[in-house]
Amino acid sequence: MKVLVVGGGGREHAIVWKISQSPLVDKIYCAPGNGGIQELAECVNIGVMDFERLTEFAQEKGIDLTIVGPDDPLAAGIVDAFEEKGLRVFGPRKDAAIIEGSKVFSKNLMKKYNIPTAAYEVFDKSQEAIAHLKDVSYPIVIKAEGLALGKGVIIAQDYNEAVQAIDNIMEQKVFGAAGNRVVIEEFLTGQEVSVLAFTDGYTVVPMVSAQDHKRAYDNDEGPNTGGMGTFSPSRIYTPEIAAYCMENIFKPTVRTMREEGRMFKGILYFGLIITKDGVKVLEYNARFGDPEAQVVLPRLKTDLVEICNAVIDERLSDIDITWEDNAAVCVIMASGGYPQKYKTGYTIHGIKDAQALEGIIVFHAGTKCVEGETVTAGGRVLGVTAIGSDLDDAIKKAYEGVQKISFTDMHYRKDIGRK
Numbered sequence: 108m109k110v111l112v113v114g115g116g117g118r119e120h121a122i123v124w125k126i127s128q129s130p131l132v133d134k135i136y137c138a139p140g141n142g143g144i145q146e147l148a149e150c151v152n153i154g155v156m157d158f159e160r161l162t163e164f165a166q167e168k169g170i171d172l173t174i175v176g177p178d179d180p181l182a183a184g185i186v187d188a189f190e191e192k193g194l195r196v197f198g199p200r201k202d203a204a205i206i207e208g209s210k211v212f213s214k215n216l217m218k219k220y221n222i223p224t225a226a227y228e229v230f231d232k233s234q235e236a237i238a239h240l241k242d243v244s245y246p247i248v249i250k251a252e253g254l255a256l257g258k259g260v261i262i263a264q265d266y267n268e269a270v271q272a273i274d275n276i277m278e279q280k281v282f283g284a285a286g287n288r289v290v291i292e293e294f295l296t297g298q299e300v301s302v303l304a305f306t307d308g309y310t311v312v313p314m315v316s317a318q319d320h321k322r323a324y325d326n327d328e329g330p331n332t333g334g335m336g337t338f339s340p341s342r343i344y345t346p347e348i349a350a351y352c353m354e355n356i357f358k359p360t361v362r363t364m365r366e367e368g369r370m371f372k373g374i375l376y377f378g379l380i381i382t383k384d385g386v387k388v389l390e391y392n393a394r395f396g397d398p399e400a401q402v403v404l405p406r407l408k409t410d411l412v413e414i415c416n417a418v419i420d421e422r423l424s425d426i427d428i429t430w431e432d433n434a435a436v437c438v439i440m441a442s443g444g445y446p447q448k449y450k451t452g453y454t455i456h457g458i459k460d461a462q463a464l465e466g467i468i469v470f471h472a473g474t475k476c477v478e479g480e481t482v483t484a485g486g487r488v489l490g491v492t493a494i495g496s497d498l499d500d501a502i503k504k505a506y507e508g509v510q511k512i513s514f515t516d517m518h519y520r521k522d523i524g525r526k
């Protein structure tokens with residue numbers, strides 16, 4: 108088979124790495140790819156939102172399967188565009204990807220079908236949102252409806268901060284049209300766990316659990332980022348909690364999406380919070396997480412291409428999906444200054460030395476190859492991933508890998524996996 112992977116970050120490197128092990132695959136293309144992906148796939152310089160050229164490319168090369176990584180093209184209907192041209196593609200259609208693309212949609216879905224989530228109100232006028240802020244207790248959570256690069260959620264400590272957030276989102280439009288509507292919701296406390304699942308619209312198969320570290324600095328300080336590291340499994344996601352989630356969250360979500368005429372096929376990501384009143388859904392994503400994919404996929408024993416095919420053909424219940432009984436940790440090495448301003452173009456040293464260690468995989472996020480050298484090309488640069496017998500072992504190995512790598516102004520957290 109010829110497979111095309113759409114995207115060019117650490118998540119897509121993990122997907123390409125996994126499918127490169129499949130006996131079903133002869134050739135992998137990746138659009139646009141990055142400096143690490145190009146060792147396993149032929150990178151094609153087409154942007155992830157250029158559906159016209161992507162579908163043309165897939166037709167021209169006779170691609171048998173396309174796997175879409177990022178959220179933006181899914182929300183904009185890349186799967187529909189491929190299907191219209193008769194191409195096989197893995198991911199939810201636009202009408203199902205809305206479960207991530209609109210927080211108003213997902214909150215209303217959960218309310219309608221009694222899926223546990225934080226209490227909330229929706230507003231499309233800033234005056235009404237601000238009037239509501241007089242009646243709530245603080246902190247309060249304010250969410251722009253649409254995709255906002257992971258920056259659209261503000262936890263306001265008091266009334267003034269909340270008013271400021273509403274003004275930024277709804278009047279200043281700092282997230283553009285994503286801020287036409289807001290969700291104002293109850294602040295929950297507890298540990299967050301990510302559970303990704305394969306679903307063909309009928310059957311749902313959860314993957315091993317993961318937790319991420321969103322803040323830029325150790326001890327969860329500093330600004331929010333796209334993710335500074337992940338580990339799998341979560342220490343707090345017990346079999347009892349998993350069984351509860353299966354019956355009360357995973358199955359009902361997949362069933363209700365189908366009943367709403369928005370059958371979800373692909374990866375459904377459940378962002379959960381474990382509160383003292385039980386598990387609640389913080390959000391859904393319509394794709395693999397980045398960097399969750401980097402710790403989950405290395406633990407997957409089953410051929411990912413076989414799973415994608417089963418999802419597309421709606422026969423997920425026929426296959427057995429199995430996992431290694433181990434642990435994985437991914438430490439993100441970022442450019443100095445990320446998530447604010449940072450410079451790129453620095454030479455990265457030591458990737459090969461890190462990779463030579465047992466159990467280490469270096470996934471590239473923001474890198475490119477210039478005259479045979481790998482240089483930094485983004486905020487998140489590498490995801491140094493280690494497989495260990497347990498979390499402590501994986502943490503130790505991951506940092507041994509990190510020690511081998513250097514580039515100017517690099518920054519990483521020293522406490523990944525210690526939650």
Ligand SMILES: Nc1ncnc2c1ncn2[C@@H]1O[C@H](COP(=O)(O)OP(=O)(O)O)[C@@H](O)[C@H]1O
Nearest residue numbers: 225248257258259260292293294295378389390
């Ligand atoms: N109701 C809530 N109570 C407490 N924290 C929340 C709540 N909703 C979101 N958060 C925090 O904000 C983060 C981002 O929110 P989320 O809904 O996942 O949006 P996105 O990932 O699209 O930015 C969550 O991971 C969580 O840390």
Ligand SMILES: [Mg+2]
Nearest residue numbers: 257378389390
């Ligand atoms: Mg989130």
